[in-house]
Amino acid sequence: MQENCIFCKIIAGDIPSAVVYENEDFKAIMDIAPAARGHVILLAKKHCADIYSLDEDVAAKALGVVRKIAKAVKEELKADGLNILQNNGEAAGQTVFHFHIHLIPRYNDDKVNIGWEHLKYAEGEAAKIASAISARIN
Ligand code: AMP
Numbered sequence: 595m596q597e598n599c600i601f602c603k604i605i606a607g608d609i610p611s612a613v614v615y616e617n618e619d620f621k622a623i624m625d626i627a628p629a630a631r632g633h634v635i636l637l638a639k640k641h642c643a644d645i646y647s648l649d650e651d652v653a654a655k656a657l658g659v660v661r662k663i664a665k666a667v668k669e670e671l672k673a674d675g676l677n678i679l680q681n682n683g684e685a686a687g688q689t690v691f692h693f694h695i696h697l698i699p700r701y702n703d704d705k706v707n708i709g710w711e712h713l714k715y716a717e718g719e720a721a722k723i724a725s726a727i728s729a730r731i732n
């Protein structure tokens with residue numbers, strides 16, 4: 595547990611939350627300021643700031659838990675779609691520096707804004723970046 599971390603306090607039960615799911619590694623709660631009704635955040639129980647410092651075994655388990663919750667959210671909220679979102683770093687919109695994954699129910703014609711302008715690569719640029727990234731993966 596990290597001092598002054600709001601999600602660590604929620605996991606410890608020191609700050610109340612609406613709990614959706616809990617197991618050994620994760621606690622899923624309702625986001626207090628949701629992008630849409632039914633917006634859930636899945637918190638890793640062991641404090642780490644972001645994806646880069648997440649334990650490999652916890653990372654491997656995360657998508658299985660997200661899948662279970664996604665199905666329940668879609669069913670209960672009768673969502674037409676669902677975004678899975680995970681922010682790392684201030685530049686990416688992260689505001690709470692304790693690893694978490696957003697599940698955001700979506701509806702046809704809703705006003706939730708998760709999008710970007712699509713850029714274009716110059717000839718050969720994508721391949722060059724791909725091999726540079728590839729060389730760093732271990
Ligand atoms: P992010 O911007 O990806 O770091 O997401 C942090 C999320 O945590 C935001 O969507 C907040 O609304 C949510 N949040 C902050 N404090 C609480 C809290 N006490 N209970 C539930 N959700 C919270």
Ligand code: ZN
Binds near residue numbers: 596602692
């Ligand atoms: Zn924490």
